[in-house]
Amino acid sequence: DTAVSQTPKYLVTQMGNDKSIKCEQNLGHDTMYWYKQDSKKFLKIMFSYNNKELIINETVPNRFSPKSPDKAHLNLHINSLELGDSAVYFCASGRAGAAYEQYFGPGTRLTVT
Amino acid sequence: QKEVEQDPGPLSVPEGAIVSLNCTYSNSAFQYFMWYRQYSRKGPELLMYTYSSGNKEDGRFTAQVDKSSKYISLFIRDSQPSDSATYLCAMRTGTASKLTFGTGTRLQVTL
Numbered sequence: 521d522t523a524v525s526q527t528p529k530y531l532v533t534q535m536g537n538d539k540s541i542k543c544e545q546n547l548g549h550d551t552m553y554w555y556k557q558d559s560k561k562f563l564k565i566m567f568s569y570n571n572k573e574l575i576i577n578e579t580v581p582n583r584f585s586p587k588s589p590d591k592a593h594l595n596l597h598i599n600s601l602e603l604g605d606s607a608v609y610f611c612a613s614g615r616a617g618a619a620y621e622q623y624f625g626p627g628t629r630l631t632v633t
Numbered sequence: 634q635k636e637v638e639q640d641p642g643p644l645s646v647p648e649g650a651i652v653s654l655n656c657t658y659s660n661s662a663f664q665y666f667m668w669y670r671q672y673s674r675k676g677p678e679l680l681m682y683t684y685s686s687g688n689k690e691d692g693r694f695t696a697q698v699d700k701s702s703k704y705i706s707l708f709i710r711d712s713q714p715s716d717s718a719t720y721l722c723a724m725r726t727g728t729a730s731k732l733t734f735g736t737g738t739r740l741q742v743t744l
Contacts, residue, residue, distance in 0.1 A: 524676070551730065560641070561719055563677065563734040576731050610676050619730040620665045620723075624676030 523547050524625035526611050532631045533601055541596045541628045543611030551575075552594040553612040553622065554586055563610070569594055570616055598630075606632045636660050639722055639735030648744055652709040656722035656735045659703065663724040663733075666698050668707045671719045671737065680720075681707070712742045 524545045533539055545552065553576075554566045568576035569588040583599045594611060608629050612622040639656045646652055654668075665684055669677035683689045686700045695708040705724075709716055722735040 561671075561721075561737040561739075563721060563737075565731045568730060570730070578731075612676075616730070619725055619732060620667050620682040621679050622732065624678065626676050627674075 524611055524613055524623050526609075526625040526628050528628060529626065530629050530631075532633065534633055535601055535603060537601050538597070538599045539601060539630070540598070541609055541611075541630075543594045543596075543625055545592055545611075545613040545623070545625075547613055547623060549613040549615055549623070550591055551614050551616050551619070552588065552591075553614070554594065554596050555610040555612060555624075557608045557610060557627070559607070567596075601630075601632045603632050606630055634659065635736070636733050637722060637724060637735040640738055641736055643739040643741055645741045645743060646712055648712060648714060648742055650712050650742075652712050652716070652740060652742075654707040654709075654720050654722075654738050654740070656705050657703055658705075658724055658733075660724070660726070660733075661700075661703065662726040664727045665725045666696070666705050667723040667725075667732065668694075668696055669721040669723060669734075671721060673718075677721055709740075712740075714742050714744060716740060717742050 551570045553568045557563045567586040572588045608627045611625040614622040667682040668680040671677040681696045693710045697706045719737040721737040723732040
């Protein structure tokens with residue numbers, strides 16, 4: 521049983537397109553995160569939701585819009601994709617107050633051509 | 634300069650060796666220190682976490698934190714080929730819910 525799942529696993533698209541990535545966790549956690557990992561493996565937080573409320577919003581272009589319909593789901597919509605958006609996007613979940621222990625999904629490898 | 638610095642490697646060691654992985658940081662407000670392991674094409678998974686200074690041991694893994702030097706280490710004893718992965722250190726302050734990651738060190742354990 522997958523704890524944190526993401527769809528799709530791979531996404532290849534052209535510049536200027538709009539795409540979405542979906543994340544679901546079945547761990548009963550109340551906090552979910554989106555991270556971006558670049559080609560050098562640097563993992564940087566983008567957003568975090570706690571009980572459907574946005575609590576972390578790092579300096580991310582407003583072409584990126586997260587949405588949390590409920591505690592178990594967190595989606596990421598990206599408008600007007602650019603070459604620099606190519607990366608692996610990871611969803612993670614954890615318990616509030618225990619941010620040291622985050623459970624990561626398998627990642628979505630986005631390639632913008 | 635990044636808040637958390639980590640040598641990207643790669644670090645190649647023979648099976649059975651003791652491995653030392655390190656991170657330095659600049660933010661003295663960091664209080665929680667984590668090590669995550671990431672296999673190729675997978676998401677990171679938590680190995681160990683330590684609060685404040687000191688040592689913590691879990692099987693073949695030992696985490697050390699020296700807050701006075703702003704330096705943390707992960708030691709792997711009797712390294713195995715299955716330990717081959719990228720090891721990411723991560724840190725957070727006492728109140729923040731976000732983690733700040735190092736760039737990761739790629740470890741290769743050879744037979």
